Amino acid sequence: MMVKNRNRSAIVFNVINYTFLAILALSCILPVVHVLALSLSDKAACSANQVKFLPVGFHLRAYEKIIKNADFLRSFWIAVLRVIIGTTLNMVIICLTAYPLSREVKDFRWRNLFAWFVFIPMLITGGLIPTYLQVRNLGLINSFWSLILPTAVPMFSVIIMMNFFRGISNSLVEAAQIEGAGHMTILLKIFIPVSTSAMATLSLFAIVGHWNEWFQGLIYINDNAKWPLQTYLRQILLPSALEGSLTKDKIQDLKYLSNVNFKSAQIFVSMIPILLIYPFLQKYFVTGLTLGSVKE
Amino acid sequence: MKNRNKHINRILKPKPKENSTLLLMMAPATVFLILFNYIPMGGIVIAFQDYIPSFGFFGSPWVGLKWFRYLADMPDFFQVIVNTLIIAIGKIFLSTLFSIVFALLLNEMRSKFFKKGIQTIVYLPHFFSWVIIGGIFVDLLSLNGLINQFILWIGFSKPVFFLGDNHYFRGTMILLEVWKSFGWGAIIYLASITNISPTLYESATIDGANRFQQALYITIPSMLPIIILMATLSLGNVLNAGFEQIFIMYNPVVYSTGDILDTFVYRIGLVNAQFSLSTAVGLAKSVVSFLLIGISYKLANKYAGYRIF
Numbered sequence: 001m002m003v004k005n006r007n008r009s010a011i012v013f014n015v016i017n018y019t020f021l022a023i024l025a026l027s028c029i030l031p032v033v034h035v036l037a038l039s040l041s042d043k044a045a046c047s048a049n050q051v052k053f054l055p056v057g058f059h060l061r062a063y064e065k066i067i068k069n070a071d072f073l074r075s076f077w078i079a080v081l082r083v084i085i086g087t088t089l090n091m092v093i094i095c096l097t098a099y100p101l102s103r104e105v106k107d108f109r110w111r112n113l114f115a116w117f118v119f120i121p122m123l124i125t126g127g128l129i130p131t132y133l134q135v136r137n138l139g140l141i142n143s144f145w146s147l148i149l150p151t152a153v154p155m156f157s158v159i160i161m162m163n164f165f166r167g168i169s170n171s172l173v174e175a176a177q178i179e180g181a182g183h184m185t186i187l188l189k190i191f192i193p194v195s196t197s198a199m200a201t202l203s204l205f206a207i208v209g210h211w212n213e214w215f216q217g218l219i220y221i222n223d224n225a226k227w228p229l230q231t232y233l234r235q236i237l238l239p240s241a242l243e244g245s246l247t248k249d250k251i252q253d254l255k256y257l258s259n260v261n262f263k264s265a266q267i268f269v270s271m272i273p274i275l276l277i278y279p280f281l282q283k284y285f286v287t288g289l290t291l292g293s294v295k296e
Numbered sequence: 297m298k299n300r301n302k303h304i305n306r307i308l309k310p311k312p313k314e315n316s317t318l319l320l321m322m323a324p325a326t327v328f329l330i331l332f333n334y335i336p337m338g339g340i341v342i343a344f345q346d347y348i349p350s351f352g353f354f355g356s357p358w359v360g361l362k363w364f365r366y367l368a369d370m371p372d373f374f375q376v377i378v379n380t381l382i383i384a385i386g387k388i389f390l391s392t393l394f395s396i397v398f399a400l401l402l403n404e405m406r407s408k409f410f411k412k413g414i415q416t417i418v419y420l421p422h423f424f425s426w427v428i429i430g431g432i433f434v435d436l437l438s439l440n441g442l443i444n445q446f447i448l449w450i451g452f453s454k455p456v457f458f459l460g461d462n463h464y465f466r467g468t469m470i471l472l473e474v475w476k477s478f479g480w481g482a483i484i485y486l487a488s489i490t491n492i493s494p495t496l497y498e499s500a501t502i503d504g505a506n507r508f509q510q511a512l513y514i515t516i517p518s519m520l521p522i523i524i525l526m527a528t529l530s531l532g533n534v535l536n537a538g539f540e541q542i543f544i545m546y547n548p549v550v551y552s553t554g555d556i557l558d559t560f561v562y563r564i565g566l567v568n569a570q571f572s573l574s575t576a577v578g579l580a581k582s583v584v585s586f587l588l589i590g591i592s593y594k595l596a597n598k599y600a601g602y603r604i605f
Contacts, residue, residue, distance in 0.1 A: 010507065017401055018410065024398070025417040027475065031432050032420070034442060038435075049440050097325040100318040108318045114326075121329060123586060126336025127578030128558075129565045133349070134336045150332040153325045183317040212425035215540065219566060230427045237431035238544055260435060267431050274423050281423065282416060 032271070038264035039063070046261040062265035072266060074225065075232035078144070079211060082228050086148045086210040090157070091203055097158045099187045102165035115162075122155045128219075135220055146220035147213070147228060154209075157202045164198040165191055201284040204277065211273060229270055237263055343576040363576035373560075373577075379466070380556040383537035386470040388530045394474050395481035396523060400511060402482070403489050418479030429476060430544035434459065437468065465550040472545075473538060488522040489515060528596045532589035535581050557581050 033053045038046055042057030050056050066072055097118065105111050125131070131150065140146040168191060176186050192199065217231030224235070338353060343363060345356040367373050398418070405411045421429065436442050437458040444455035458468040496514050505513065539558035546554040557577065565574025 013404075013507070014406075017404055021398075021401060021405065021410075021414050025414045028418050028421055028479065031436060034436070035432055049445065052442065093325050093328070096321045100321050103318065109315055110319070114322055117329065118325065121333035121337075123589060124337055124582065125333070126339050127575060127582060128561055129571050129575045129578065130336040130339025130342065130353075131332065132566065133339060133342075133353075133571065134332065138331065149328065152328045152332070158325070183321070187321075208423055212423075212427075214425060214427050215543075230425050233431060234427045234544065237427065238434060263431065264435075267428055270428060271424065278420065278423065282419070 035264045035267050035271075038260055039268050041261060043261045046264075062262050063269075065262055066265055066269060071224075071232065072229075072269075075227050075229045076269075078226065079229035082144070082147050083207055083210045086151075087203055087206040089148060089152050090154055090206045091199070093153050094157050094161050094202060095187065095192060095199075097153070098161035098165050099183065099191060101158070101162045102168075118153070118155055118158055132219055140220065142221055142223050142226060144226065147216050150216065151209075151213075154202075154206065157205065161195070161198060161202060164195055168194060197284065200280070204281050204284055207277065208274065208281070233266060233270060237267070340575065340579055342572050343579045345572055347572040347575075349571075359572075363573050364580065366573065367576060367580070372555075375552065376555050376557055376560045379553060380535055380537045383466055383469055383542070383556060384534050386466070387473045387538065388533060390470060390474045391477055391481055392523075392527060392530065394478040396485055396519070398478055399482040399485035399489060399519075400515060402486065403515065404507065404511070415479070419483075420479075421476045422480035424476075426540040426544045429472070430541070433472060434545070459545060460547065460549050462550055462553040465546070465554045469538070469541060469545065469554070473541060484522060484526065485519055488519050492518045524599065525596055528592050528599070531592035531595075532585060534588065535585050 030053060034051075037053050037055045038051050039062050040055035040058055040060065041051045042059065043061075045051055045056035100108050101111060101115050101118065103111055126134070135141065135146055135150060140149065172190055173186055176190060181189070212230060214228070214230035214234050217228045218234070221227055221231070224232070227235075341353060342356065344358060344360060346359050346362075347356045402411060402414065405414075438444070439455045439457055443458075448455060456464055458464050492515065496518075497510055500510050500514060535557060537556040537558070539556070539562075542554060542556050543559050543562065546559065558581075561574050561578050561581075564570045564577065
């Protein structure tokens with residue numbers, strides 16, 4: 001009798017649990033499905049709010065419009081360029097910086113000094129205005145490099161990489177040193193090849209970070225033609241994007257959106273790169289997160 | 297013999313030269329950190345000046361605590377702090393709670409296939425920018441958007457203007473953050489559940505404990521250290537209400553409940569060009585946050601042995 005009862009309550013629990021988690025998962029994916037459906041629907045159906053999760057009056061006109069839209073294509077290209085150059089620079093600096101910091105004080109006399117030097121900016125920042133003024137003083141306003149250089153050193157990633165390098169057996173290093181290898185050779189020929197999983201994780205973080213970043217573009221670049229994709233999208237998608245007082249038009253826009261079809265297509269295209277690398281993110285990010293947050 | 301070893305060592309490890317390679321490796325990061333982190337830190341002094349751009353960080357007239365006094369007398373500023381605290385604490389509390397509950401429920405799922413599938417889906421929103429999420433939800437949350445259609449369909453008489461009504465704005469922001477981050481936040485708790493020894497569950501089963509009792513007496517207590525650690529570390533975030541999200545989704549109609557310290561700093565500084573006042577607000581926030589982070593690391597180190605490096 002007791003066993004039977006237990007079985008029944010276990011089944012009830014399982015049903016509730018599976019249903020609840022399924023709803024949760026649906027809530028995460030349905031907004032994306034909705035955007036996709038809107039982007040593939042007829043304009044009139046979009047404005048009449050007939051579109052839920054399946055396209056109404058299927059057509060690809062919005063995507064044809066994107067291919068011809070110079071603003072979208074240009075900002076997409078700037079974002080791609082930024083991801084490539086920004087991530088490369090980040091990774092070079094991460095490796096170069098993490099290696100000396102992973103040495104002991106007897107091998108690198110100023111190790112602790114530099115560790116603090118890298119760590120302190122994580123705790124104290126100049127804040128928005130002093131950083132903005134410094135970027136301006138360096139003449140980087142309206143330059144593509146204002147998107148790359150201010151965040152060239154990802155402090156948190158350096159520390160994760162440093163911890164990873166520390167885990168590499170010292171006997172490898174000693175053997176290489178007896179062979180006459182210098183530090184640069186050891187880094188390139190030993191450390192980087194054995195750290196591929198950490199390298200992959202940190203590159204993926206950098207790629208996602210650069211792709212998604214929009215605020216630097218907004219404050220450092222006044223010329224719309226030089227904006228990366230996310231900054232451009234913010235301007236067209238969000239009614240509050242225009243500074244100043246809220247006009248009647250804008251309130252209207254917030255209540256009842258216009259041109260949803262084309263906007264949705266642009267949202268979806270900007271999601272594609274993330275969706276493409278998502279399988280790799282999945283493979284690596286769990287390691288990445290646990291690498292960074294908790295150490296035994 | 298001993299001497300010879302020393303001699304060989306010296307040949308093998310010519311110390312000064314070795315150090316110079318390592319210094320050279322540090323050089324790029326050092327230059328960038330000085331330019332974009334340390335010089336702006338020095339720029340904090342403009343909080344105590346009447347900053348005039350052409351005079352530079354150190355040439356402008358000093359005004360002592362003028363801007364801080366000005367802030368203390370500003371009625372808006374108090375409201376901004378209240379908004380920041382409500383939104384930030386709401387986010388920390390609900391996100392943590394939701395991540396833990398999600399991890400526990402997912403752990404009770406026996407089907408590997410469903411487990412993997414659900415994890416794959418719920419991590420996804422974390423990787424989309426707030427611009428994208430904002431773009432989608434401004435549409436979903438509008439008066440005739442999908443969510444309001446649902447609200448009307450289940451029988452409510454009026455649609456809710458989530459983003460344009462001061463009654464709902466903060467709650468909407470908190471829930472949206474929970475939605476975006478609970479899956480990602482659960483990873484750390486799932487990892488701690490994976491580390492629990494299976495023998496504990498085996499012996500509990502022999503003693504006749506059911507799944508609920510196992511969760512209550514084994515899983516939750518085993519997760520407790522990591523829960524306490526994460527809660528302690530989040531102390532440093534009580535003034536971070538999430539700039540990107542609020543900045544993307546707020547509008548002048550909801551300034552009275554939605555304006556937070558970071559958006560306030562942005563508007564005063566970059567829209568109104570009051571550089572010194574804006575820096576003063578930023579500095580006040582940083583000092584408090586810094587103290588809180590210090591305290592939280594101290595506590596985390598003392599009770600959980602946590603350290604950064």
